[in-house]
Amino acid sequence: xxxxKSRKLKKNLAKLAGAIALDExxxxxxxxxxxxSVRRTPFWRxxxxxxxxxxxxxxFRYWVWEGRLLRPALAVFLVFAVFAGSSLWALxxxxxxxxxxxxxxxxxxxxxAQVNLLLSEEKKIALEMNFAGKRLDEINQILSQNQxxxxxxxDKEVQIKAALEHFSKTLAATQKRIEKLESAAIAANxxxxxxxIVNEKTSILEQNLLDIKDKIAAVGNDIGLPAGSVPSxxxxxxxTGGAAASLTNIDKALDKVDQANSKSLAVLVEGASxxxxxxxxxxAVDKLQEKIKKIERNIETIAVRTDLIIAGAETxxxxxxxxSAAKPRGASETSTLPALxxxxxxxxxxxxxxxxxxxxxxxxxxxxxxxxxxxxxxxxKKLLSGSTESLNEVLAKIQESKAIVHxxxxxxxxxxxxGEIEELKSGQATTTPENIENNID
Amino acid sequence: xxxxxxxxxxxxxxxxxxxxAFGQLxxxxxxxxxxxxxxxxSNIDEAKDLTSEVFLKCWQYLANSDKKIDDFRSLIFRIAxxxxxxxxxAKKDYLLSLDEQDWDKxxxxxxxxxxxxxxxxxxxxxxNALEKIGAENRDLIxxxxxxxxxxxxxxxxxxKSRGAVxxxxxxxxxxxxxxxxxxxxxxxxxxx
Numbered sequence: 001x002x003x004x005k006s007r008k009l010k011k012n013l014a015k016l017a018g019a020i021a022l023d024e025x026x027x028x029x030x031x032x033x034x035x036x037s038v039r040r041t042p043f044w045r046x047x048x049x050x051x052x053x054x055x056x057x058x059x060f061r062y063w064v065w066e067g068r069l070l071r072p073a074l075a076v077f078l079v080f081a082v083f084a085g086s087s088l089w090a091l092x093x094x095x096x097x098x099x100x101x102x103x104x105x106x107x108x109x110x111x112x113a114q115v116n117l118l119l120s121e122e123k124k125i126a127l128e129m130n131f132a133g134k135r136l137d138e139i140n141q142i143l144s145q146n147q148x149x150x151x152x153x154x155d156k157e158v159q160i161k162a163a164l165e166h167f168s169k170t171l172a173a174t175q176k177r178i179e180k181l182e183s184a185a186i187a188a189n190x191x192x193x194x195x196x197i198v199n200e201k202t203s204i205l206e207q208n209l210l211d212i213k214d215k216i217a218a219v220g221n222d223i224g225l226p227a228g229s230v231p232s233x234x235x236x237x238x239x240t241g242g243a244a245a246s247l248t249n250i251d252k253a254l255d256k257v258d259q260a261n262s263k264s265l266a267v268l269v270e271g272a273s274x275x276x277x278x279x280x281x282x283x284a285v286d287k288l289q290e291k292i293k294k295i296e297r298n299i300e301t302i303a304v305r306t307d308l309i310i311a312g313a314e315t316x317x318x319x320x321x322x323x324s325a326a327k328p329r330g331a332s333e334t335s336t337l338p339a340l341x342x343x344x345x346x347x348x349x350x351x352x353x354x355x356x357x358x359x360x361x362x363x364x365x366x367x368x369x370x371x372x373x374x375x376x377x378x379x380x381k382k383l384l385s386g387s388t389e390s391l392n393e394v395l396a397k398i399q400e401s402k403a404i405v406h407x408x409x410x411x412x413x414x415x416x417x418x419g420e421i422e423e424l425k426s427g428q429a430t431t432t433p434e435n436i437e438n439n440i441d
Numbered sequence: 442x443x444x445x446x447x448x449x450x451x452x453x454x455x456x457x458x459x460x461x462a463f464g465q466l467x468x469x470x471x472x473x474x475x476x477x478x479x480x481x482x483s484n485i486d487e488a489k490d491l492t493s494e495v496f497l498k499c500w501q502y503l504a505n506s507d508k509k510i511d512d513f514r515s516l517i518f519r520i521a522x523x524x525x526x527x528x529x530x531a532k533k534d535y536l537l538s539l540d541e542q543d544w545d546k547x548x549x550x551x552x553x554x555x556x557x558x559x560x561x562x563x564x565x566x567x568x569n570a571l572e573k574i575g576a577e578n579r580d581l582i583x584x585x586x587x588x589x590x591x592x593x594x595x596x597x598x599x600x601k602s603r604g605a606v607x608x609x610x611x612x613x614x615x616x617x618x619x620x621x622x623x624x625x626x627x628x629x630x631x632x633x
Binding site (some may be wrong): 008 | 449450454458460463465468471476489492493496498500501504505543563568570583586587589611617
């Protein structure tokens with residue numbers, strides 16, 4: 001009630017103010033008198049003179065030219081500059097960050113934003129490839145860091161794993177883009193240009209990954225990667241724990257690189273085949289030739305590996321057998337290789353079986369494969385030398401040959417993982433090419 | 442563009458000799474200044490003279506001052522207030538005129554002939570409440586609710602900080618509330 005009265009009083013005051021009206025006659029007279037008095041002042045007489053009504057130009061001059069707006073604008077600019085400066089500092093710091101650092105997620109998200117901001121798929125692909133390369137640079141940095149700088153020995157392994165995960169994600173994203181390009185109704189030269197970038201960049205990435213792999217395999221345990229259990233795969237027996245885990249992760253990343261590379265080659269060949277341009281076709285021919293050379297190198301490698309196994313199986317020293325018997329193997333262990341080979345006729349070796357039996361089984365399975373792969377790749381070369389009209393057929397032959405090489409590698413890798421090849425090696429000491437050469441001689 | 446910015450442009454143009462610009466400032470502020478003075482001097486003729494004087498003083502200030510005029514509204518009210526103080530200094534008394542007839546006279550300037558009895562009662566109550574509070578608090582209440590000046594403008598006028606003015610207005614309102622309590626308590630007392 002009292003509040004209402006108080007409010008009413010304030011209202012009444014306002015009402016009273018409104019009720020007081022001006023005497024219009026006096027107002028007009030007073031105005032004239034005042035302006036006349038103003039005109040009589042010396043200041044007025046010295047003034048530039050009567051001016052027209054203010055225009056927008058006057059407003060501009062008053063606010064902008066004379067700096068009245070510029071001052072607050074400058075203040076706003078300075079605030080913005082401080083804000084932008086600190087953001088820039090954070091971005092610069094993020095740019096130099098490594099996996100595990102607080103700012104690393106910022107770096108990754110900024111990179112993603114950079115890719116998303118681009119309109120051209122070709123540029124997106126190029127940028128993604130660039131960022132994938134940066135992940136590998138990060139791994140090299142991690143490996144070159146002093147162990148004393150790290151808080152725990154697990155750090156490096158975790159960091160490498162994180163970098164490889166982002167690397168694989170980036171490659172997967174690129175591969176999706178390439179797949180979309182394959183079905184997109186765009187010009188053949190665009191398809192070829194985009195897939196060429198991926199093809200070339202993945203080749204470089206593959207080489208860099210192999211270099212990192214070599215580095216870890218050589219000195220992994222000495223550079224701070226922690227000891228632990230030995231995972232399976234292409235890991236050397238002297239690699240343990242963090243080094244071994246990192247090598248396994250690198251193998252997975254290499255698979256991703258290979259997939260992206262193969263896909264890009266397929267899209268490139270498809271694009272070139274659709275095109276009438278000799279230039280595009282020549283690009284495809286060059287890339288297919290590169291791939292053929294790479295497959296040939298791989299064939300040579302598997303040939304050496306199978307030769308090693310063959311040479312080992314042809315020599316059967318008693319000592320090796322004795323060593324094997326000294327370490328009994330359970331049924332579950334021994335069944336690994338036949339299961340891998342999927343051949344019921346090849347009886348699973350028993351606990352008393354010699355490791356040479358394993359070698360012979362492997363030889364039966366893959367012994368002829370290098371020659372088969374070589375023959376297929378020769379056919380591809382022949383087709384490619386004939387004309388540029390059968391690019392797809394060449395690609396099919398290359399893929400066939402590659403599949404053979406892959407099969408051999410998987411078989412040997414599986415046998416190594418199960419320990420069969422290892423035992424053979426340890427019994428015979430025939431693991432090096434030099435020894436193989438000696439045995440053949 | 443805000444009223445404050447418009448005033449600044451008009452002041453700028455006035456100083457460059459644009460007569461019409463100063464005329465526009467006059468048109469805008471003559472009413473509020475007249476009311477400000479009239480409620481304090483309670484004499485229409487005095488109020489008219491003082492209002493004219495405010496504008497002349499204002500012009501002199503603009504012409505002679507090197508300072509940039511950020512807030513013309515605060516400036517002109519400050520000049521008006523100083524003139525009212527000078528007016529009462531001459532009379533050795535600075536009091537709000539609370540004569541009932543004066544207040545009715547102000548309103549008579551408008552359409553008060555058609556005013557209701559209730560409206561006249563309301564005005565009487567307002568005058569009665571203001572009469573009972575201290576001069577300083579009354580001045581603040583008038584500045585805030587009669588002259589409709591913001592806390593910022595009152596602070597500029599009284600040369601005080603905004604915080605101090607806010608606190609002072611709060612105290613003035615509290616005093617007014619207490620006065621109103623007394624007034625209504627008296628009204629409600631049963632007559633013996």
